Each structure stands twice: as structure tokens, then as C-alpha cells.
Amino acid sequence: MDKLPVWFLDVADAKRVSPHMARITLTGDDLADFVYAEPDQQVKLYFPRPGQAVPRLPEPNADGNLMAWYQAYNEIPDDERPWMRSYTIRARDAERNTIDIDFVLHEDAGPATRWAASAKPGDTIGVFGPSTMFARPVALSHSIGAADWVLLAGDDTALPAMSTIIEWLPEDAVAVAYIEVNGTEDEQRFDTRGTLTTHWLHRADAKPGHSDALVEAVRDAVFPEGSVFAWLGGESGAVRALRRHLVNDRGIDKRAIDFAGYWRLKLTQDDAPTEEDMAEAMERVADAQTSSA
Ligand SMILES: Cc1cc2nc3c(=O)[nH]c(=O)nc-3n(C[C@H](O)[C@H](O)[C@H](O)COP(=O)(O)OP(=O)(O)OC[C@H]3O[C@@H](n4cnc5c(N)ncnc54)[C@H](O)[C@@H]3O)c2cc1C
Helix, strand or coil, X not given: CCCCCXXXXXXXXXXXXXXXXXXXXXXXXXXXXXXXXCCCCEEEEEECCCCCCCCCCCCCCCCCXXXXXXXXXXXXXXXXXXXXXXXXXXXXXXXXXXXEEEEECCCCCCHHHHHHHHCCCCCEEEEECCCCCCCCXXXXXHHHHHCCEEEEEEEHHHHXXXXXXXXXXXCCCEEEEEEEECCHHXXXXXXXXXXXXXXXXXXXXXXXXXXCHHHHHHHHCCCCCCCEEEEEEEEHHHHHHHHHHHHHHCCCCHHHEEEEEEEECCECCCCCCCHHHHHHHHHHHHHHHHHHC
């Protein structure tokens, strides 16, 4: 097995792309070995505890044993173990030896949001991935190629992933995106070779996560004719509601829907999975077995 993809990267630049989105550019010698394939590449980030200039992480073992590494990570005392959160690589610049990660600056900020809001050049962060060990290989080219059009629906946490998909779309692709952000000031522009229609949804009550704007907009939408491939990402309850709607009300085949709960209302990423999370995970395993059979 190969060495585990564990890296320490330094902040090269930190800026705001919109009032509620920070773009952190990371660099480091390690990036030379980075295996990056667009689009929608997830990584785990490790944020230093107070007093740590560099997050304390176990040495990646030479035999690539993930379970042993993760066990060693869990054995680090609570107050020294870096916080772990999932993020998406927004862009990779091989020439400049950098990657960009876009962080939503949400209310009730957890460690990831606090770190991003105050990150400055020279700060160090731990990165695990990209790796098929925790992210399914992306079969987008197959799924998108097999469908007449693509539905993208998500909130601002899924905006980095959706942006990479939109930028990667081939010329003949037709895509419709429903994206929930705080307001007009948090909308972004996209470059694409495909034909894209974007519907921006604004949170009605300015309380992130409490809005039904995304789910309602997709429920009310008149879809283009033909077969669809759907990609859903965002708050877990909203993603579940969207998937149920597509399957039960629109009759879309579950295998034509790629979905992921990116965060959970009132729960941090450290909190244990809920029964719904477990049911969803079991369904994913069953779906993966069906599609590989
Ligand atoms: C595969 C994957 C890829 C992701 N990619 C990105 C990405 O590229 N950019 C990005 O910004 N996020 C992304 N996320 C979501 C991100 O991991 C979560 O939002 C994470 O919880 C943020 O960590 P935190 O430490 O700020 O908050 P936590 O400590 O996890 O949570 C603290 C509180 O904030 C709430 N909360 C968490 N996220 C939000 C939110 N977005 N809006 C409102 N309230 C929230 C929680 O419910 C909790 O009450 C991704 C998640 C997954 C699973």
C-alpha cells in the first residue's frame, strides 16, 4: 500500500471572495506529491488546538495503514488532538504549487470557521487526502455523459464543489444549478464550457441553515425534458428532503443521484452520527454494492 496522503501546508494567502466566503491559499513542499483530479475533490483538514503552531498529527506509517493512523490520531489527548473537518479543493495551481480552499464563514462558528476567519500567511494546517479511502471515486464523467442534463443543488458549503463541476463540464453538457447563499453579495460567477442556468436562492431570515429556500425552489422547479443526473450537497436535512423529492415525486432513479450531507443543523462534525445519518450511510453502501454488481 502507498504512504498515507498526510500533509502539512502553510497559508500563502487569505482573502474574502464574498462577505461570507474566505478563500485560503495553501502551499508547501508536500504539494509536489499531491494527486489531484478534478472535479469535487474532498479532503480532511486538521486545525491546530490553542497553543499549537502546527497541528499534532501521527507520523504517516510507511505501509499506508489508515486504521492504525486513525487510531493513533484518536489516542492523542482530547485537548491536543487537532479538530478535523471536511472541505473541498476549490482549485489547484500546479505552477504556483498551491491549492485554494473556500470556507463559508457561518454563524455559530466552529473551529474550522474560526481558523479560516483569522488565517494569515505562514499559519500551518494538516491535510489528509485527496483519497479514495474516505471519498468515493467520482464517476461524474460517466454519470453526466449518460444523462440529457445535470441538476446541481446545494448551499454555500457545496458551492466550491459545484463550481469545480461547472468549470469541468464538457461543451455539450446542459446544467441547471440551484444554489442557496446568504444574499446577492455572496453570489459568484462561473466559467463553463457547458450551457448553465443558475438560480440563486437567498436565505429569507438571514439565519444560515434555517432556510427552506433551496428545497422549495427545487420542489417548484419546472425541469428540462429528458434524463437527469443530480448532484446534491449541503445541510443534511435539506439534502435528504431534496433526494426524497427527486425519487418519490419526480420518479428519478436513485442511481442517478449523487448526494452528500455536508453539515448538520445544531450538530458539529465531532458529534456522533444520528439514526438518520446511519440509515443514509447504510443506503450508500447498498447503492455502491448494487452499482458495482
Ligand atoms: C465532503 C464535504 C465537503 C465540504 N466542503 C466544504 C467546503 O469546501 N467549504 C465549506 O465551507 N464547507 C464545506 N463542507 C462543510 C463543512 O465541513 C461544515 O460546515 C463544518 O461543520 C464546518 O466546521 P466548523 O468547525 O466551522 O463548524 P462545526 O464545529 O462543525 O459546527 C459548529 C456549529 O455550526 C453549525 N454549522 C456548521 N456548518 C454550518 C454552515 N455552513 N452554516 C450554518 N451553520 C453551520 C453546526 O450545525 C454547529 O451548530 C464540506 C463538508 C463535507 C462533508
